[in-house]
Amino acid sequence: xxxxxxxxxxxxxxxxxxxxxxxxxxxxxxxxxxxxxxxxxxxxxxxxxxxxxxxxxxxxxxxxxxxxxxxxxxxxxxxxxxxxxxxxxxxxxxxxxxxxxxxxxxxxxxxxxxxxxxxxxxxxxxxxxxxxxxxxxxxxxxxxxxxxxxxxxxxxxxxxxxxxxxxxxxxxxxxxxxxxxxxxxxxxxxxxxxxxxxxxxxxxxxxxxxxxxxxxxx
Numbered sequence: 001x002x003x004x005x006x007x008x009x010x011x012x013x014x015x016x017x018x019x020x021x022x023x024x025x026x027x028x029x030x031x032x033x034x035x036x037x038x039x040x041x042x043x044x045x046x047x048x049x050x051x052x053x054x055x056x057x058x059x060x061x062x063x064x065x066x067x068x069x070x071x072x073x074x075x076x077x078x079x080x081x082x083x084x085x086x087x088x089x090x091x092x093x094x095x096x097x098x099x100x101x102x103x104x105x106x107x108x109x110x111x112x113x114x115x116x117x118x119x120x121x122x123x124x125x126x127x128x129x130x131x132x133x134x135x136x137x138x139x140x141x142x143x144x145x146x147x148x149x150x151x152x153x154x155x156x157x158x159x160x161x162x163x164x165x166x167x168x169x170x171x172x173x174x175x176x177x178x179x180x181x182x183x184x185x186x187x188x189x190x191x192x193x194x195x196x197x198x199x200x201x202x203x204x205x206x207x208x209x210x211x212x213x214x215x216x217x218x
Contacts (some may be wrong), residue, residue, distance in 0.1 A: 022060045024050045029071050034113020038068055038124045065125065072121045072128040075114050076135055079107050084139075093147035094205050101169055101200070105192045108173045115178050137162050153208040165204065172200055 028050035032041045043064055047057050061067040086103035090096040108114065121129035140162035147153045176192050 018059075021052060021056065025052060025057060025060060025067070026071055026074055029067050030075070030111070030113055030117065033068060033071065033117050033120075037116070038064075038120050043067075068117075068121070069125045069128040072118060072125060072132050075111065075117065076132040079104070079114075080136060080139065082107050093143070093153050094201075094208065096143065096147075097165070097204055097208070098201055101197070104169050105173060105177065105197070108177050109190055109192075112178055115174065133166070136166065140166065151210055154210050161208075168200060168204070172196065 025046065028046050029041075031049055032046050036045070041064065043054060043057055046067070047054050050057075057067075061070065083100050083103045086099045087096045090099055118129065118132055121132065137159070141158045144153070144158040144161055148155045148158060172192070176189055176196055181189070
């Protein structure tokens with residue numbers, strides 16, 4: 001039974017128990033692909049960490065590539081869901097940005113391996129890679145366009161601003177949540193420093209502020 005427009009060869013469980021098993025396999029795959037990379041990862045290691053038999057694995061996924069593609073899709077879906085929940089009922093676009101970034105950084109802190117997984121997807125499963133960013137950007141673009149139309153932020157190219165903001169979040173998370181601290185090896189921080197978040201939000205707030213006039217054409 002296919003999942004419609006989702007990964008073609010990923011099978012949808014029909015019971016709560018089946019969904020829980022599938023979730024365990026995906027969580028184990030996130031660990032294995034994140035630690036070992038796609039080519040060194042194996043189905044046997046994924047099933048070992050998930051605590052399921054290899055036969056059970058093939059009930060839900062046809063191959064290693066299938067679960068990798070599904071994992072990239074699943075990560076993006078969970079990230080977007082958490083951000084949607086965080087921004088619900090936000091009173092304005094700047095508060096949406098604040099809550100959305102907070103949710104993003106919390107998600108990354110809990111799922112640090114997503115950076116290496118998504119980066120590798122560009123080579124291993126490019127369609128999943130581009131879909132990951134495309135789906136994030138589309139909701140972003142719609143929200144920015146709505147805020148520009150109602151005058152709460154300045155009118156700019158919404159797609160350009162969406163990718164600009166995505167880039168800001170991407171590299172802030174890399175620097176403070178993914179990369180080791182400057183000066184030597186060690187674990188990265190569990191949360192973004194408050195001063196970093198405040199500086200980022202001040203920059204974004206000023207950049208989007210409606211009272212700033214667009215650059216005049218000469």
